Amino acid sequence: MTARPPGRPREVDITRVARSAVDLFTERGYESVSMDDVASAAGISRRSLFNHFATKAELLWSGHEFYVDRLRRHLMRPSGQGAALTDVLTSGFVRALDDLGEDGLALARARLRVVSAHPDTAAVGQVVVAACRAVVLDHLRTRVRGELTCRCIAGGVAAAAYEALMWWAAGDAPDPERDISSGIAALTLRE
Template sequence: MAATPAPRLVERSRQAARAEVARTGVALFLERGFDATTMDDVAAAAGISRRTLFRYFGSKEEVALGHLSGLGDELADALRAQPDDVDVWDALVTTFEQVLPTALAADDGAARALSQLVESTAALRAAHADKHRLWIDALTPAVAERLAGSPDPQLAARAVVGTVLACLDAATHEWLCSGDTRDVGELALAALRAVRGTR
């Protein structure tokens, strides 16, 4: 498989600016509350115009959760890079081991606060569910390719991907509601292994 070319400097600069605006927006949401914060507030705090803000993000929900947008495609690419002879579930666990630490890298306190904000805000819960659907759409074809010999590869793939996301939800719940000191990525991998019955 050919290596993916590195983003050009302009695109890297845009990604860095987008990430900085998102951090500013999330900090405002945590300070003032999601519903009480407007896009104008985010633009002012970030020192950019409203027009520029909307070039980066189409909504407040996207400001809060935009960092998850490309995760489905990233997971699908990593899964396709796994050896063909590896069992689909083992390949998925390896994929998440490779992708999650980077995808979820953040200050633990800030990440936990954002997760709690999502759990307590109806609009963000709905937006997060939409992200899950995008991940399912991205991952299902990659899983189906590994199940091509099964009677219903698309059905089986969608069921497997749904189970994976249920593991992520279980890990997030445990992370928020228990005293477990592991980070959410570690808990997600533990949940994936638990479903398979492996350690």
């Protein structure tokens, strides 16, 4: 067995740390879990934890970059000629969630349930909503005329997808496709 060189930090698996945190929040309650508890459960030092996450809320929202990247990829793919805008956007959000896999989707549901119970954590989540909005806006600019129209639709779609996911997380439906579809369709988008 080779020893690590002195002073060299070991690599931290951010996803594993976040999963440990969400498990603790679910089991013991968000308020009763400290950052020290999370570090201990994840098997890392407090310092390593704070090098990656400044707050518990950041732990809840970590890893969103993968989802946003997948959303971007799905919306960049050419859709069928004449495909309705609501169908294209719904498909992008749903397919990006599918890319999380079964475990990732279960983790997303657990995270959103904690967020729902602690609305103060939602402020950090607005970064995710803003990132999704930017991706949708880029897509809309290729299909819809008028910058103001694109911005308004993008804001509405990102907010509707977030609310639909919160609704799904609170329920027991196995996947969020129906809720996302209903949420985006409620905006009655037009091209």
